[in-house]
Amino acid sequence: MIPRPTITQLAAQLGVSPSTVSRAFTRPDLLRTDTVDRVLAAAQAVGYVPNNHARALSTGKAGAIGLIVPDIANPFFPPLIRAAQNHATAAGLAVFLADSDENPDREERLIIAMAPQVEGLLVVSSRLPSSRLRDLSGRYRLALVNRDVGGTFRVLLDATSAIHAALSHLAGLGHTRIAYVGGPERSWSNRQRRAAVEKRSRELGLHFMSYSAGPGTYEAAKALSRTVVGNGATAVIAFDDVLAHGLMGGFAEEKVDVPGDVSIIGCDDALATTTFPPLSTISFRVDEAAAEAVHALTAHSSPGTLPATRVAFEGSLVLRGTTSTPRRD
Amino acid sequence: MIPRPTITQLAAQLGVSPSTVSRAFTRPDLLRTDTVDRVLAAAQAVGYVPNNHARALSTGKAGAIGLIVPDIANPFFPPLIRAAQNHATAAGLAVFLADSDENPDREERLIIAMAPQVEGLLVVSSRLPSSRLRDLSGRYRLALVNRDVGGTFRVLLDATSAIHAALSHLAGLGHTRIAYVGGPERSWSNRQRRAAVEKRSRELGLHFMSYSAGPGTYEAAKALSRTVVGNGATAVIAFDDVLAHGLMGGFAEEKVDVPGDVSIIGCDDALATTTFPPLSTISFRVDEAAAEAVHALTAHSSPGTLPATRVAFEGSLVLRGTTSTPRRD
DNA sequence: CCTTGTCATGCAAACGTTTGCAGAGAAACA
DNA sequence: TGTTTCTCTGCAAACGTTTGCATGACAAGG
Numbered sequence: 165m166i167p168r169p170t171i172t173q174l175a176a177q178l179g180v181s182p183s184t185v186s187r188a189f190t191r192p193d194l195l196r197t198d199t200v201d202r203v204l205a206a207a208q209a210v211g212y213v214p215n216n217h218a219r220a221l222s223t224g225k226a227g228a229i230g231l232i233v234p235d236i237a238n239p240f241f242p243p244l245i246r247a248a249q250n251h252a253t254a255a256g257l258a259v260f261l262a263d264s265d266e267n268p269d270r271e272e273r274l275i276i277a278m279a280p281q282v283e284g285l286l287v288v289s290s291r292l293p294s295s296r297l298r299d300l301s302g303r304y305r306l307a308l309v310n311r312d313v314g315g316t317f318r319v320l321l322d323a324t325s326a327i328h329a330a331l332s333h334l335a336g337l338g339h340t341r342i343a344y345v346g347g348p349e350r351s352w353s354n355r356q357r358r359a360a361v362e363k364r365s366r367e368l369g370l371h372f373m374s375y376s377a378g379p380g381t382y383e384a385a386k387a388l389s390r391t392v393v394g395n396g397a398t399a400v401i402a403f404d405d406v407l408a409h410g411l412m413g414g415f416a417e418e419k420v421d422v423p424g425d426v427s428i429i430g431c432d433d434a435l436a437t438t439t440f441p442p443l444s445t446i447s448f449r450v451d452e453a454a455a456e457a458v459h460a461l462t463a464h465s466s467p468g469t470l471p472a473t474r475v476a477f478e479g480s481l482v483l484r485g486t487t488s489t490p491r492r493d
Numbered sequence: 494m495i496p497r498p499t500i501t502q503l504a505a506q507l508g509v510s511p512s513t514v515s516r517a518f519t520r521p522d523l524l525r526t527d528t529v530d531r532v533l534a535a536a537q538a539v540g541y542v543p544n545n546h547a548r549a550l551s552t553g554k555a556g557a558i559g560l561i562v563p564d565i566a567n568p569f570f571p572p573l574i575r576a577a578q579n580h581a582t583a584a585g586l587a588v589f590l591a592d593s594d595e596n597p598d599r600e601e602r603l604i605i606a607m608a609p610q611v612e613g614l615l616v617v618s619s620r621l622p623s624s625r626l627r628d629l630s631g632r633y634r635l636a637l638v639n640r641d642v643g644g645t646f647r648v649l650l651d652a653t654s655a656i657h658a659a660l661s662h663l664a665g666l667g668h669t670r671i672a673y674v675g676g677p678e679r680s681w682s683n684r685q686r687r688a689a690v691e692k693r694s695r696e697l698g699l700h701f702m703s704y705s706a707g708p709g710t711y712e713a714a715k716a717l718s719r720t721v722v723g724n725g726a727t728a729v730i731a732f733d734d735v736l737a738h739g740l741m742g743g744f745a746e747e748k749v750d751v752p753g754d755v756s757i758i759g760c761d762d763a764l765a766t767t768t769f770p771p772l773s774t775i776s777f778r779v780d781e782a783a784a785e786a787v788h789a790l791t792a793h794s795s796p797g798t799l800p801a802t803r804v805a806f807e808g809s810l811v812l813r814g815t816t817s818t819p820r821r822d
Numbered sequence: 823c824c825t826t827g828t829c830a831t832g833c834a835a836a837c838g839t840t841t842g843c844a845g846a847g848a849a850a851c852a
Numbered sequence: 853t854g855t856t857t858c859t860c861t862g863c864a865a866a867c868g869t870t871t872g873c874a875t876g877a878c879a880a881g882g
Contacts, residue, residue, distance in 0.1 A: 171868065171869065181832045182868085182869080186869065187831085194830075194831090195829095196831090213609045215869070216610045216869095217547075217550045217868080218546075218870090223837085223870065226546070237571040245590070246592050258589055258591075258610075259590060261588060262578065263578055276542075281587075382767045436711070438711045438742060439742075440745040501838075509862085510863075512840080513860090513862075515839065519839095519840075523860075544838050544839070551840045551866075552841095552867085
């Protein structure tokens, strides 16, 4: 690790001014092409890499965005992180990642600490109260994902219509008693999904039951499985695939057959076909959502805070192997 | 997003010099305590946050480390990422995350691009050839995780002894035909684990069979399940839990009972108890490994590249529900 | 041949910190 | 009271870029 060469050294070595070297990287169109080539070749030779901090200081642009998720271990987030990463890289930006550990205080501290150092912050599935988010959104460049707060820039994965389709499908199969098994109470998605299931159940004249798998873990859902079938539900919609999977784990232990005895539909399509039977679920175009959010952050048309825009992507129902006609007793 | 206050503005407002404000943050012991209080209070009031880029430029310390993983969607990595994150934060450092997408070229480009901007790089489960890693390690501050390359700093999760224990256990149950289902060929862990299974099988006089689930995905393993039992294996050790899970998926479809017909042991303990039956596996103290690596990166005793130290953490066998006596035909 | 314009490059200031050095008091000592 | 030591603070240079402005060379147009 020899101290790395600076633009000045490279310039001296080439007999040009530092500005020329700088421009060879940032505004090559201003230089003669052979000058550019010469500089680039020399840079390559001595292993020159521009110092990002100096650049950021000079331009006022950070060259990075931040990404905050509540729990990186939840399989829903990694694909989103990867997508954000790819789009950021394409825009020439690096990504700072932070995990709020489902803790609102920690999340807020992270936002305050990171926001000044980056172009903007992608806040995914925030657990903060709406008022705080609105406030923070007024002070920093935030793009919310999966959280609908008026007055902020937000991109939403909207399960409503897919849930309607799911319930129509279940009703069509003959199910009449539907359970919703919810996740983290601070999650906007959870509230939205529960409301959608309830509303649509009423519309279709189905009996609706609501449960909550507190922390939203596999184990919590598994522990709930007995209760859910005990109360007579023949179909359950879970907040996400992790909970759906937990329920399946519980049912397997109790010899409750899926989909024979009970149908299950998850959400997020985070598990692909890794369950047995393969889980029916609601799938989102996560990559596009991430692209939208990153793009908003990097579009410097707005020098200040982001416009209060609401972008929604609808999910789609994908039926695999966990839904069928209810067993007639 | 009003332009944020600088140290100079804060200083002017307080009637002190910028150095004093700077020291209030970095070397408060050099100032009178009431001066420190006054500065901190004013900073708090106007919302001053030090500019990290300026600081980095001035001190030459980046205030961040980089983290490169081959596939963030593989459940083995998120816990590791989180652990690294936490330890870095504790040391006052942020974390740049990048995903090499299992692509060696991309991985190398990432290392070269990121290394100069950070204090050091955590390279997890590298897919690069040893020679490249040795070379890069000589030029940048790298800490390898899960890759044993002489001449570099590396922390290893060593499955050998746990695999020995696993095979002893299986042999004790009466198994005689053992299969190893491997993952990515570029993975050091994969080679290490295969070798350990093979060696121990010979020692115990067991019949050893080796398979490879090419890309190391759930689907690839699932597709292999028929072949594996077809060839008479009664117990299989999988490269990791994802593959073990894939095999279980395949067995479930083919009505091969686990553990009745075939016993399975995974590795990494990435799935906890979310399979049915709960997967027996090999567990590692990932948090400690991450701590070790981050600590090495942040310990600036060595200003240049890291010492060529090898730190190994042994895994331990955890038996859950996928191992039992082989069925006697 | 002079003017005007274009193109490629250089000069120097600025970005917001940190930090070695120096200086002003105040305190301690003789 | 004079000297020394200590504590606190300020000055100014440095970190490595970028970029507005100025300049010189050269070509084109008259």
